[in-house]
Amino acid sequence: MKIAFVVGEPSGDAIGADLIRALKGRNPGDLELVGLAGEAMQAEGMTSLFDIDELSIMGISAILMRLPQLLRRVGQTADAIVAARPDALVVIDSPTFSHRVAKMVRARLPEIPIVNYIPPTVWAWREGRAAKMRAYVDHAICALPFEPAVMQRLGGPPATYVGHPLMKEPGLAAIMADPRPLAGRKPGSPPRLVILPGSRRGEIDRLAGDFGRTLARLCEILQGVTAVLPTLARHQGRIEAAMASWPVKAEIVTGGEAKWRAFAEADAALAASGTVSLELALSGIPMALGYKLDPVAYYFRHLVTAWTAAMPNFIVGHPLVPEHFHEFVRPEHLARRMARLLTDTPERHAQLAGFDEIRRMMAIDRAPGEAAASIVLDLIQRRA
Incomplete structure (x- = not known):
């Protein structure tokens, strides 16, 4: 054959x-x-x-x-x-x-x-x-x-x-087998945020500054927040250069095992819109998404007819995960949203319930x- x-x-x-x-x-x-x-x-x-x-x-x-x-x-x-x-x-x-x-x-x-x-x-x-x-x-x-x-x-x-190929990823399978993410953070432990500005150079360059300002404002709103930023080894230098101007630094980790460990420890995520949103949903991590197109793609944005760009939203059929595009990637807004997702709120519980539904639908x-x-x-x- x-x-x-x-x-x-x-x-x-x-x-x-x-x-x-x-x-x-x-x-x-x-x-x-x-x-x-x-x-x-x-x-x-x-x-x-x-x-x-x-x-x-x-x-x-x-x-x-x-x-x-x-x-x-x-x-x-x-x-x-x-x-x-x-x-x-x-x-x-x-x-x-x-x-x-x-x-x-x-x-x-x-x-x-x-x-x-x-x-x-x-x-x-x-x-x-x-x-x-x-x-x-x-x-x-x-x-x-x-x-x-x-x-x-x-x-x-x-x-x-x-x-989905993700369903066979060992790191994700281990998280899905652990009820902790859906049960919520242990009482008294500090809030843990995972930051994911993208896996491509252009995405990182367009989002890193706003994500850094969001983290700084979030730390003013919610005391004790810690942050981790998983990235590919080839982007580590780029991330370090971008983070040099951040008022509050995140821990940078590289490699697949480190990423899934960061997911397992995270209480919420601020991420670039993309496949990672599905990884986060299956991992049971409440999230807010942001994205900025390159100038040429932005010119053709009218060709996009979908009601959402977030895979979790498509799967459940309603706007479960909030999305922020271009001028709406506003650090003050994102910081307040992340504070709600990191604490025991209706917004957090709604996403966790939706992620449980996604797991059932994708089984x-x-x-x-x-x-x-x-x-x-x-x-x-x-x-x-």
Whole structure:
């Protein structure tokens, strides 16, 4: 069996590796892998056409600057997959790149099934993409429980929820098994805030100053607050430089284990809007979110049609988590909100109850990789 993969960033690489392991378990014979892979997929025996770090770009302005290179890589990837004539193609996330490859492969090899693992966020913006996907995607494998219904409503391809990759993260699993976060802070212990200004340089640069001023004001409102800021090792210098001007400093920690330990000890979070909001919700940590787009993306903000940008809100279907964008990222406002979330208030209890509901909605009885492998193999058998 030969299966082609197209991934464009580390998160997709981890999902692809999980799927490959499941496919190997279901197909103990030879399994040939072609296409694009990151380090995790390469560890499973796959050779990548080129380094996917070339595709790890974020934001409209960055994409426009790299467009010629991206289009060249699209053609190269599609040519290689067509030449390999795989039994199936699996494209994972990164729709700006992976869907262009899928379209070209469908035009030249219409007989092979194409699966989109982690489809584009049609529920957030450009809903028309869902219906267009039917021409080149046979099945969408979703990581959020509401996505299959959205795909059906918008006329997209058949879709199945298999669970979020986060559900297999050992650090998160340990927190979810501990009732302490949902029970609240131990009486008498000082409030602990986790600060998460983003995982990309632009996000950090745009939010770090406001988050630092928020912490300083919060410490005036609520005595005894301590703060921790988990970040990637490559961003530590950037965070330290930004924090140099903070009136109150946070403890900086790096690495996956340190991040989950910070989550386990946190009572509330101030975070950049993104996937981390789902991590926090599943960890039972009340939060407020902030975000500032880059100037080019801000110009196109009218294209966003979603009623919220917070994944927890989408999942429960109501504005559970407060969001603050651009001029509404106001330290005085955020500090007062965080004080409410760090203490025994209706706002804190409402979020904790909502997070408990999210856990129930996202619960799965089968590993995501196993469920995804069944979908891929079923499509191959039906096309045989």
